[in-house]
Amino acid sequence: MNTPLKITAFAVALAATFGAAYGVGDVVVPIGASVDPAAHAGHEDGNASNREGEPGEHTRSGHNTPPGGLQIVENGYRLDLETPRIPVAKKSELRFTIRDGAGRKATAFKREHGKELHLILASRDLGTYRHLHPTRSPDGTWSTKVGLPAAGAYRLFADFTPAARGAENLTLGTDLAVSGSYRPAPLPAPAKVTRVGGYTVTLDGRLRPGAASELKLKVTRNGRPVTDLDPYLGAYGHLVALRSGDLAYLHTHPNGAPGDGRTKPGPTISFTATAPSAGTYRLFLDFQHQGKVRTASFTADADADRGAQGPAGSRSPEGPEGDHQH
Template sequence: MNTATKLSGFALGLAAVFGAAYGVGQLTGPVNVLAADHDSAGTGHGGDVRAQGDTGRAAGTVGEGEAGHLPGGLLVSDRGYTLVPVDAPPGEFAFRITGPDGRPVTGFDVSHDERMHLIVARRDLSGFRHVHPELAGDGTWRIASPLDSPGVWRAFADFTQTGGDPMTLGVDVTVPGTLTERELPAPASSATVDGYTVTLAGTPRPGHPTTLTLTVSRDGTPVTDLEPYLGAYGHLVALRRGDLAYLHVHPEGTPGDGRTASGPRVSFATEFPSAGAYRLYLDFRHRGVVHTAEFTVRVGDPGGAAAPTDGHATPGPEDGHGSPGHGHD
């Protein structure tokens, strides 16, 4: 059932913290809190927007705590690098990555055709956007704010510091206003977006390598002329419900390698770290336009994986989970 809530200041921050912690325990199984990781992240993102640092380092139940490795996006600071939101004019989102010396980092390697990938999603897993900000000389990344509705959002900075390893840092950002909570759509093996139908196949098991294959068609005809987007024929992001752990999902093959077809199928290799509900977001480009198809997958639940179903998850702007209107910059 949808509930409307007024969002404001400190009370909302506390609600987000405890609500997220409860969601993790209920939806992804028992969670080990390894260490507190508080950070004063600053404020000011295109008006009255408030940011909170991570409240803890949450590890799932399958291998994460044991191996000392966490999925991306759970930490605001890692290996000396910190995601720091900074003041920005109304309608703009800005942040810096500071290094171990506390200074803004200005050197970044190109990864998947960009030096910075900014992914944002509300904590109910609606409102997903994937954009690419511009870097100023002082180390500040700026872009028109992708936070387009009230709520607690998770902002992920996915980057590689020059000569370093890939890294994903995350921070919560609050947009005050009247919030309508969105229920997570039920698992389905098919989604429609902007006239395209995308089907999902694969059987993800927690803690095991998984291949997910997505097939794109339009008006019943397979799409065989997908266009490269971010160095591949598709880009897939997976977020775990509750703590919003961010999974790196790698496409198989490279456009122009003489082996990888330009559709209708795009395959991705990944590993889901724990059982639970995940939201998948597939970006693909066709005829010069990027579209986003969304899926719910329940890992570890035989009835909730990417098995064929008769239903179609139909994203749309009315439910807050659809792709129309999502920007890709």
């Protein structure tokens, strides 16, 4: 695995197949280098997201509903990726549509956290991450520019709620291939602390499989608490968690919102989340301060036997600064 490899259609399909085998045998297919996102004007250290609504985890009806992002079709809606392959390290346009049960391009969506649709991109090794806000043309085609620094297999998640009465939130997923040479990277060890762009973020709490738990993330700078976080997409922070192996998608809500009379603008941002199973997850927190969005990332274990304990591990080293893209 130390020899650079070339992505082929077979390799990408094989990676997707192994990734889906999570429930059978904890198979992890790491593809793509662990590289922070490339620079993007006005933001730093890109990696995560959320949406508005009531506090607490964004739930989906049905006790047996699988985690988000594992299916390309759900409740009659289908994610149709028109650009399934892009080159590495080159700004390229992604185009996709959301089609309804009749095969028509959907053009009506509810706005959540100021956007009709949130688009997440993550490499299979969870080393590269993007939270994007594409634009929709009148005919229902979504598009956005993106540059990815590492070749390999990626997962693309479309997070949206159709405007149809009674429609629930959906997260549909599909595979994206980024051509070029690549070296797989190991997942960082679990840790309570990470640094990004001169900020230190500390995680308090633990993901629990099958049960709701509170995760608190405290933001400091130069040893001082940051108490003037900017509202960003209707919240002081947005958190996405992806399960290592199959990249099951867990999108959580912050507890409270700017202007509600009780939620403070830092230093602590609180979330409620439920892990769909035991396993290892990669957490991505977006927060904005002084007009710039930064993303802090953590590796955390969801372990039923240690549900009350904080995540173990050493401090995450401060990596090269990247940017949050839209």
